[in-house]
Amino acid sequence: MRFYESEAKKLLAKHGIAPVPGKLAINAADAERIASELGGAVVLKAQVISPAAFKAGAVRTAANASEAKQAADALLRLDDGGRRPQGILVEQRIAGACSIAFTYDGTRKRPVMAASTSAGSIERIADEHPDRVVRRHFSALLPFSDYLAKELVNALGWKGAESTALTPVVSRLAQLFLKYDLTQLEVTLGKLDDGKLAAVDCRADMEVEGRRRQKAVLEELGIRVDDSRAVREPTPFEVEAAKIDVEDPRGVAGPVVEFDGNIGLVIGAGGGSLTLTDAVRRHGGRPANYAALGGNPSVKKAARLTKLILSKPGVEKIAVMSNVVSNTRADLVARGVIKAVTELGFKPAEKIAIFRVPGAWEADAFKILEKYGVEYCDRTVSISEAAKRAVDKIGKIGR
């Protein structure tokens, strides 16, 4: 769940990390007034969350209050995935002195912090100048040690008073990253006239599953319970899929995201859905949707999701694929998808391009699939190969 930058900076301020001087404007006149109060050059940031809005240019600079008004006027008209920007953050223009980012390292299965003396996105800096980024892993279970922060700062080459100033900031950032169930925290720090460090830019994402646990702080930031922070408004297809998930407590059907392809995906298991979507695309396929089915869904739930996907205009066939399942039963998924296909009046052998759900109760699943003539495979066929077989049956992009 993405925070608007103004919210993320409130979170930092709560933990003693001041943002650069600035305020949130709700309209162009407000932006002009704030710019005038700040004096000099300002940065205006539309409070948006959709990547498309950022690409369209959600940040502008202005040399004076009059320019700030014009810039704010344009920024407030940005399309943020069907929403209007939630105001304009007008801030003093201060150069970034260093960037610090926190996220989880999926390979090491630990949180990691990275820093650079270049300003901007750590990911971009790491791509372009890997030698300018330093990293340290830390524990999500043990209290964060200031010593680790000191190590990171020293690795950056900051010494003496600079190191003394930056170390507690890194430490506090690490602590709030863990405390608020953040999945990503990226901060660019700059030096104010008095030499103190302040947050110039800030980006923070909270784990969606952490929302209930973090209810208090979300309330404090004024974030409503029904504010999904999706990058765009959900489509009717996605709304219907969410209903399927909510109405049947067994298992999980979702998140479901609609695309415009012809291959319906019923996919899941331990990150498998992302990998499988990528694999389908890599082999030239066009997914009609992204969906995650898991947590041992009922036959009805699997059937309803499959029916929804098959009812989507343009979907020619479905591919039912997953990583190795342990708690989800392959036979119940097989029953669900075959039931859906049959009840819609199609032949399973024609509509299901491939079934690759290896794991619990797969022997029974295979018997079901054999009976209905559906092509299936076990774990000896890789995710990539299964995706390729599905794409080969349905057709690649441009065909």
Add this chain to the structure above:
Amino acid sequence: MAMFIRVDIEDDVVRKTPGLAKKLVEVCPVNIFKLGSAEGTAETVEENVDECTLCDLCMQASPEGVRVVKLYES
């Protein structure tokens, strides 16, 4: 209509065993059984039959009164 599972109930056995009908309703994790209209009998809930998890709890409750058949093996 169930496509994958059939649950056969031997009415005579269930009726003659006190409390068995209620027990079947209780043990099934996916609500395949409901009490029948006649005293001491049980019926299947057709729309739930394909949800059967093959846990065997009903057959353990009454090895002679209930039989679960995998239609995909026949």
